[in-house]
Amino acid sequence: MTVLRAERHLALAMGILFSSGVSIAAEMTIMKEDYGQFHYKTDRLGQPQSADATDVTTRRVRQILDRVDVDYRIQLRTWPISYRRASNRSDYGIFPLEKTPDQMNTFEFVGPLATYNWVVYTRPNSDLRIDSLKDLEGLDIGGYQNSSFTRYLTEQGIEVDELPFDALNLKKLTLGYIDAWVTYNVNAESIAREAQYPMPRAAWVVKSVDVYLGINRETDTDLLSAIVNASSGPLVRSTD
The missing domain is CATH 3.40.190.10 (Periplasmic binding protein-like II)
Incomplete structure (x- = not known):
């Protein structure tokens, strides 16, 4: 038992x-x-x-x-x-x-x-004023391939040259091949620091995302x- x-x-x-x-x-x-x-x-x-x-x-x-x-x-x-x-x-x-x-x-x-921000960046010495989607029209813009931010802009009719490596967009921006770079604030800060490039100017914070x-x-x-x-x-x- x-x-x-x-x-x-x-x-x-x-x-x-x-x-x-x-x-x-x-x-x-x-x-x-x-x-x-x-x-x-x-x-x-x-x-x-x-x-x-x-x-x-x-x-x-x-x-x-x-x-x-x-x-x-x-x-x-x-x-x-x-x-x-x-x-x-x-x-x-x-x-x-x-x-x-x-x-x-x-x-x-x-x-x-x-939480991070969707940000439109320009060169540090740029005098471009950007505070709306309309201001992006006609600009050469670089973005990260398949990112939510890039998809949002293209859905709004904004042309974005998408690259699979976002770091290349900072190089293109610095060298003058694009007018603006659309990316997340933390990505921009990290890429600029690691590449030892000047930190681009945050021209417009589009919104914050979780x-x-x-x-x-x-x-x-x-x-x-x-x-x-x-x-x-x-x-x-x-x-x-």
Whole structure:
């Protein structure tokens, strides 16, 4: 009878362990773009150099996932690779990601992780006055390929020369090949610092946007709920 009771207790304990679930889920892979203050570089072949990034969004993501006690890894890749994998695979996530209507069926958005600004930059000595979309008409403008900011401008009828590497836009701006550069404030600051180029002039702050951790919605429902619940806490600003 004692042995039977012990076996029942063991079975109950195992049931509780496995029903709690989230800490024994398949390992999560969190994709992160390899660029800027939010993003850390890879080698020339696009292979991840390090996932030991310490920017505000990475710190926030680690804080959230550590609360859930799920096994995870942060993998650094180019944006197209990162987005494709996170969009098509369960137990995958991606950050930093802006929340847009077309992504709501693909991702569960966790956060916000940070806030940054959409900014139109000109050369430091430029006297261009820009404070509306109309002021951008007729200008040679450089932007980051597939970014939400670039997509917004093109949808408004503004022509943007898109490049897959935003750092090249600062070089083009500095050398006079474009009149304005549209990017995020943290990207501009990081790129100028790393390239040792003069910081461009912020001619117009279009708006502030929040960025999130996006988790593929095919991920286990209990795990998704646990991650969302773990995300409660103060907003970490990009200026922190």
